[in-house]
Each structure stands twice: as C-alpha cells, then as structure tokens.
Amino acid sequence: MARARTERMLNLLFVLLNSRTPLTREQIRERVPGYGDSNEAFERMFERDKAALRDLAIPVETKPVDMFHDDVLGYRIDRSDWLMPEISITAEERTYLALAASAWQNAQLSTAARQAVSSVDAREQGAEISVPVSLAKGRRHITEILAAIANGKTVVFDYVGLNQSEVVKRTIDPWRALLHSGHWYLIGFDQDKGEVRTFRTDRIVGDLVETKHDILESMPKDFDLSAITDTWEHSDKDATIATVLVRPGRAASLRVLATACEIGDEWDELTIPYHHESQLIGLIASSCDVTRVKSPQSLQDSVTRIVTTTLSVHNFGK
Amino acid sequence: MANDLELLIKLLPWLVANNGASLSEVAKHFDISEKHALELIGQLVVTGPSQAGGGLVDIDFEDSDSIFVSDAKALDRPVKLSEFEASALLGGLHYLEQFPNLVDTEIVGGLIQKIQQALPNADSAINVVTARISEDVNSVVSKAIASKHAIEIKYAGVTKEDVSVRMVDPVKIYSQDDFVYLKAWCQNSQAWRSFRMDRILEAKLSDKAIAIPADEEPSEAKREYLAAIELDKAYYGQLDQVDIVSFKEYMWHAVEVELRVYSRDWLVSMILASGGRVKAVRPPDLIEALVARASAWE
Incomplete structure (x- = not known):
C-alpha cells in the first residue's frame, strides 16, 4: 500500500473511532486529508478505504446520522466493538500467559497465541520462564480444525475408521478439538449420519479442507463433551469384562488398563473392562507372544484374525 | 495487502503500554528492521487531521532510545482477539x-x-483430558526432585512393554501433549531416561541423595532404528509420531516409507496392532522379530 494511502486510512480510522455520532461523508471528507478535490475521486477512494478497513475485520458501522433523517447515512467505529477492554494482569499471570503461548509447537497456533497475549497484555514480557510444556508438536490438521471452528465453516476430509479398511469421505460441522490419551480428535456434527461423531486426526487421509459453507448444526450451549469421553475411558459402567493372561512383568499397556491383577507363577491374570473390542485388539496383538485371552471368545477370535492377517501379509502362516 | 496499516494498528497501543521503549525494542517486538520501525513512527507523527483540533496522537522521540506517546485519544488499546x-x-x-x-x-x-x-464471547475450541497420574506417585516424585533424593519406581514400559523396578535420580517433570514425563538418571541402565508419569505404578522415596555422573549431559533418547515399511497411503497419517526419512509411492496407493524409530520392539508392536495394514519391508531382523512374535500367538 502506498504511503499516502496508509496515512489517509490511518487518519480515517482515527476520525471514525473518535466520533461519538455517525459522521456523514461530507464531514469525513472535511476531516480526513488526502481525499482530493473532485467529488467523484472522493467517492471512489472512500468506498475503497471503507472496504479495506472492513477486510481487516474493523467494524465500520453504517447508521442514519440522526433519527429525523434516516436517509442520510453516517459512519463510525464503536470502540467497545473493536478494542480490547482493560484487563489488569499481575506479574505471575503474565508469566503464565507467555507460557500458554509458548506451549504450542505449531507455527500458526503459536503466532496466534502470542498475538493474543500482546492484546490481552500489551506490556513487554519480562524474563522468559522455563517450565517445559509442549503441545501439538508435529501434529497435522490441528490448525485447520481450529480455524474452521472459529470461522463456523463445514469441513470435508477422507477418513479411515478404526478396524475399517475403506476410506470414506466425511462432511462435518466442526465443534471441538480434543486432546485425549496421546491423540487429537475432532468432535463435530456429521451431516451424512445426522449425529455427533468423533474423529481421530491421525486417521484423516490427506488434507482436511474448510468449505465455503456455514455449518448447518451449531454446538448446543450445554454440550457436554465428557458424556462422550466417559465411554472411552476405563469407566466400568456398562463395560464388558475381558480376562487376559499375561507373562509376569510383561504386557505393560494391558496391565495399566487392568482393574485387578492376580499374580501367578507362569501367568498373571488381568481383569480389563472395555467398551469396544477395538480398545484392546491392537494392544493384545502387539504383545501376542506374552498374552492369552481367557474370555470372551469373540475377543480371542478378533485377535487371531488380525495376527493371522499380519502373518499372511508377510507370506508366513498356516 | 494493508501491511503497514495493520502494523500501525498494533504499534500505537504497544507504544502506549510500553512508554519510553527504544527503536530497537520496537523493531524486535514487531520483527521488522529499525528503518521500517522509524518510518512507521514517522507516519504516526504526521498523522492527525487538522480539522480535528490538533493531532490525535502526540509522539515524542528526540532520540531513538526512548519513544514517548503522550496522547493517543482513540487507538490506545489493542484490537480485540479474533x-x-x-x-x-x-x-x-x-x-x-x-x-x-x-x-x-x-x-x-x-x-x-x-x-x-x-470478553464474554471468547471461547476455546480445545479440550484436554490428560492421562491419570496416581497422587502417591506425584507427591513422591515432587518431594524427591525438591530434596534431590533417589527413588525406586515400578514402571510399565512403553517401548518394551515390560514392567521393571528401577532406581532413578529424578531431575525434572515436563509435558509433551497430554502426557507428563519424568526426566531421570536411571541407575540400572546408567543412562538418561524419560518415564511417563501415568505409567509409574509405584514410587518409593529412598534415603540416598541423587548421584548423577558429572560428565553425563542430559540427552534425548535417539531414534536409531532405521527400517522400511509398506502401507496404503490411506494410513499414512498414522505415522504422525515417527521420523520419516523418505517415502516412495507405488501403484494402487501403496507407499514405502523409510523411518527411524526408538526401538525395533516398538515398531513390531505398531505393525501387529495395524492388523495387516502395515507390512515390514526391511531390515530382515525386523521381519524375523515380527514373525516370531506373531507365531507365538495361540
């Protein structure tokens, strides 16, 4: 942008921001230098400047100048619409603001968070702090998901469900991002299924694309995410119980999930509540040389199926 | 687009909040050259419509060591958060x-x-549910770090999937995504190790002070095992947490990925959990270990 135009727009911004009442075009032309002598040039430049301000998300209001002349339009920027209210920040809080921003190991999110910090608290930060926290390092799609939620736009992506072999295209109204047990999830309204679904971001194939369409279904005000995550956890409610034998000192991930462990000479017997077979199949297959399923039979069969598949992929097996 | 204007909108409130800042501080904060910073401040100085009864901003910078804003009637606050x-x-x-x-x-x-x-409308679209850490473990570890004492831990290992008892010298706690780790000198393996706090099953405080060999710098565990696997492109996203060295695309969506991981055992586990979606390609000992483990299933 040419220097002259930057200067003119800055002046326009000050004038609109500093006025308590909407200003007519004539008043703006009088107060802001640089709009030239011809009416036509002024109209053209002013329209362009106004659009440019709105492009920067600056809320330029258009309103009748007074109640007697609703055909005469004026312009102003309402301070409280556009600028941050004063927030008093203590020195300790300032430290945590900086820490929250530095946790993001993702360029776009850390830039946005740092910008947010300097808006909440414009004072230059003091000493750096060194609590080592790190968030979303090397993870894909997080930025796109958060941007789409902020913009209120529908997203589309290809997805492979757990223990499914087909890639299915999904059209989702994004509501939330969730970090849970080492995985990032997108929670949103699935337009094809007509219900709320969760998607693990590492099962998204290729890109996640924000569409131009506003979301159809917005998140209910009282939306309770824990109602969904509770069924994933080790909560015993409505859970199926698996009895699994493991060699002493082995199969650590299964031991962590167990609610009871009976120590034996050759095998320890674990009691593990679960909601979906998929929570256990992979873990049991991973340690299949030191693990046996005592019950249920269906779990045993599923593990046998995937272990056999792995062997045959490598040209071994029965 | 309106780059300078955007910068000016941020610059003025920042100058108000940091009255007396120097030109080099401005340049550093906004990541611009000092020359560019000077131009921007110059623009603020000349701004101020004559009709509005004098300038709307009054900036004083006799020398570039301290810039004072004595009057910023309108744009004295930063813009609201997006x-x-x-x-x-x-x-x-x-x-x-x-x-x-x-x-x-x-x-x-x-x-x-x-x-x-x-900001009543401000919300975060992010929820975090962290892995549960036993309160006992937490308090023992914190005490041990503060008092510089060794601890005995019973640990459910992640890469080898074994439960072991070790004496460790705890140094610090840190987070990576939703896991909290303990960085410690492991006396059993005579090396630095990171332990996931939610997988420490028990912790006991010992009466021995920590004794870390002086010449041992804390080092990160290395991804040293180089291997190649083949998988459908559709599952490529699941390799989020490995070091990818290179990859080749084949027909029918297949890709061969060369990667570096912490241990062979971990990679074998990952391949078995995939249930046939991932195929080990090389080295031969990876395939041997995989087949040996899978054949032991009954």
Missing part, C-alpha cells in the same frame, strides 16, 4: 490447567476467568 487467537490462547491456558505438578493451576484458572469476563 476467535482463532482466543482459541489458541485459551486452549494453551486450558492445557496448562491440566498440570498441577507443573504450574499453579489456581492462578491459571483465575486468568481464564478474567479473560472470559472481559
């Missing part, structure tokens, strides 16, 4: 709130409230 910015900041704070062993969560909680009171 939804994305609010999400990133509040998300980061919600994340910190999950770690009582790393931060003072009461202050963080108060800060979140303060921001949401000032």
Whole structure:
C-alpha cells in the first residue's frame, strides 16, 4: 500500500473511532486529508478505504446520522466493538500467559497465541520462564480444525475408521478439538449420519479442507463433551469384562488398563473392562507372544484374525 | 495487502503500554528492521487531521532510545482477539490447567476467568483430558526432585512393554501433549531416561541423595532404528509420531516409507496392532522379530 494511502486510512480510522455520532461523508471528507478535490475521486477512494478497513475485520458501522433523517447515512467505529477492554494482569499471570503461548509447537497456533497475549497484555514480557510444556508438536490438521471452528465453516476430509479398511469421505460441522490419551480428535456434527461423531486426526487421509459453507448444526450451549469421553475411558459402567493372561512383568499397556491383577507363577491374570473390542485388539496383538485371552471368545477370535492377517501379509502362516 | 496499516494498528497501543521503549525494542517486538520501525513512527507523527483540533496522537522521540506517546485519544488499546487467537490462547491456558505438578493451576484458572469476563464471547475450541497420574506417585516424585533424593519406581514400559523396578535420580517433570514425563538418571541402565508419569505404578522415596555422573549431559533418547515399511497411503497419517526419512509411492496407493524409530520392539508392536495394514519391508531382523512374535500367538 502506498504511503499516502496508509496515512489517509490511518487518519480515517482515527476520525471514525473518535466520533461519538455517525459522521456523514461530507464531514469525513472535511476531516480526513488526502481525499482530493473532485467529488467523484472522493467517492471512489472512500468506498475503497471503507472496504479495506472492513477486510481487516474493523467494524465500520453504517447508521442514519440522526433519527429525523434516516436517509442520510453516517459512519463510525464503536470502540467497545473493536478494542480490547482493560484487563489488569499481575506479574505471575503474565508469566503464565507467555507460557500458554509458548506451549504450542505449531507455527500458526503459536503466532496466534502470542498475538493474543500482546492484546490481552500489551506490556513487554519480562524474563522468559522455563517450565517445559509442549503441545501439538508435529501434529497435522490441528490448525485447520481450529480455524474452521472459529470461522463456523463445514469441513470435508477422507477418513479411515478404526478396524475399517475403506476410506470414506466425511462432511462435518466442526465443534471441538480434543486432546485425549496421546491423540487429537475432532468432535463435530456429521451431516451424512445426522449425529455427533468423533474423529481421530491421525486417521484423516490427506488434507482436511474448510468449505465455503456455514455449518448447518451449531454446538448446543450445554454440550457436554465428557458424556462422550466417559465411554472411552476405563469407566466400568456398562463395560464388558475381558480376562487376559499375561507373562509376569510383561504386557505393560494391558496391565495399566487392568482393574485387578492376580499374580501367578507362569501367568498373571488381568481383569480389563472395555467398551469396544477395538480398545484392546491392537494392544493384545502387539504383545501376542506374552498374552492369552481367557474370555470372551469373540475377543480371542478378533485377535487371531488380525495376527493371522499380519502373518499372511508377510507370506508366513498356516 | 494493508501491511503497514495493520502494523500501525498494533504499534500505537504497544507504544502506549510500553512508554519510553527504544527503536530497537520496537523493531524486535514487531520483527521488522529499525528503518521500517522509524518510518512507521514517522507516519504516526504526521498523522492527525487538522480539522480535528490538533493531532490525535502526540509522539515524542528526540532520540531513538526512548519513544514517548503522550496522547493517543482513540487507538490506545489493542484490537480485540479474533476467535482463532482466543482459541489458541485459551486452549494453551486450558492445557496448562491440566498440570498441577507443573504450574499453579489456581492462578491459571483465575486468568481464564478474567479473560472470559472481559470478553464474554471468547471461547476455546480445545479440550484436554490428560492421562491419570496416581497422587502417591506425584507427591513422591515432587518431594524427591525438591530434596534431590533417589527413588525406586515400578514402571510399565512403553517401548518394551515390560514392567521393571528401577532406581532413578529424578531431575525434572515436563509435558509433551497430554502426557507428563519424568526426566531421570536411571541407575540400572546408567543412562538418561524419560518415564511417563501415568505409567509409574509405584514410587518409593529412598534415603540416598541423587548421584548423577558429572560428565553425563542430559540427552534425548535417539531414534536409531532405521527400517522400511509398506502401507496404503490411506494410513499414512498414522505415522504422525515417527521420523520419516523418505517415502516412495507405488501403484494402487501403496507407499514405502523409510523411518527411524526408538526401538525395533516398538515398531513390531505398531505393525501387529495395524492388523495387516502395515507390512515390514526391511531390515530382515525386523521381519524375523515380527514373525516370531506373531507365531507365538495361540
């Protein structure tokens, strides 16, 4: 942008921001230098400047100048619409603001968070702090998901469900991002299924694309995410119980999930509540040389199926 | 587009908040050259419509060591957070709130409230549910770090999937995504190790002071095992957490990925859990280990 135009727009911004009442075009032309002598040039430049301000998300209001002349339009920027209210920040809080921003190991999110910090608290930060926290390092799609939620736009992506072999295209109204047990999830309204679904971001194939369409279904005000995550956890409610034998000192991930462990000479017997077979199949297959399923039979069969598949992929097996 | 204008909108409130800042501080904060910073400040000085009864901004910078703003009638506050910015900041704070062993969560909680009171529409689209850490383990580890004492831990290993008892010299606690780790010198293996706090099953405080060999610098565990696997492109995303060295595309969506991982055992586990979607390609000992483990299933 040419220097002259930057200067003119800055002046326009000050004038609109500093006025308590909407200003007519004539008043703006009088107060802001640089709009030239011809009416036509002024109209053209002013329209362009106004659009440019709105492009920067600056809320330029258009309103009748007074109640007697609703055909005469004026312009102003309402301070409280556009600028941050004063927030008093203590020195300790300032430290945590900086820490929250530095946790993001993702360029776009850390830039946005740092910008947010300097808006909440414009004072230059003091000493750096060194609590080592790190968030979303090397993870894909997080930025796109958060941007789409902020913009209120529908997203589309290809997805492979757990223990499914087909890639299915999904059209989702994004509501939330969730970090849970080492995985990032997108929670949103699935337009094809007509219900709320969760998607693990590492099962998204290729890109996640924000569409131009506003979301159809917005998140209910009282939306309770824990109602969904509770069924994933080790909560015993409505859970199926698996009895699994493991060699002493082995199969650590299964031991962590167990609610009871009976120590034996050759095998320890674990009691593990679960909601979906998929929570256990992979873990049991991973340690299949030191693990046996005592019950249920269906779990045993599923593990046998995937272990056999792995062997045959490598040209071994029965 | 309107780059300079955007910068000016941020610059003025920053100058108001940091009255007396030097030109080099301005350049550093906004990541621009000092020359560019000087031009921008120059623009602020000449701005101020004559009709409005004098300048709307009054800037004094006799020398570049201190810039004083004595009058910024309109643009004296920063612009409100965008939804994305609010999400990133509040998300980061919600994340910190999950770690009582790393931060003072009461202050963080108060800060979140303060921001949401000032900006009622600000929300974070991020939720974090961290792995549960036993309170006993937490308090023993924290005490041991503070008093510099060794601890005995019973640990459910992640890469080898074994449960072991070790004596370790704890040094610090840190987070990576939703896991909290303990960095410690492991006396059994005579090396630095990171232990996931949620997988420490038991911890006992010993009466021995920590004794870390002086010449041992804390080093990160290395991804030293080089291997190649083949998989459908559709599952490529699941390799989020490995070091990818190279990859080749084949027909029918297949890709061969060369990667570096911490251990062969971990890679064998990953391949078995995939249930046939991932195929080991090389080295031969990877395939041998995989087949040996899979053949032991009954």
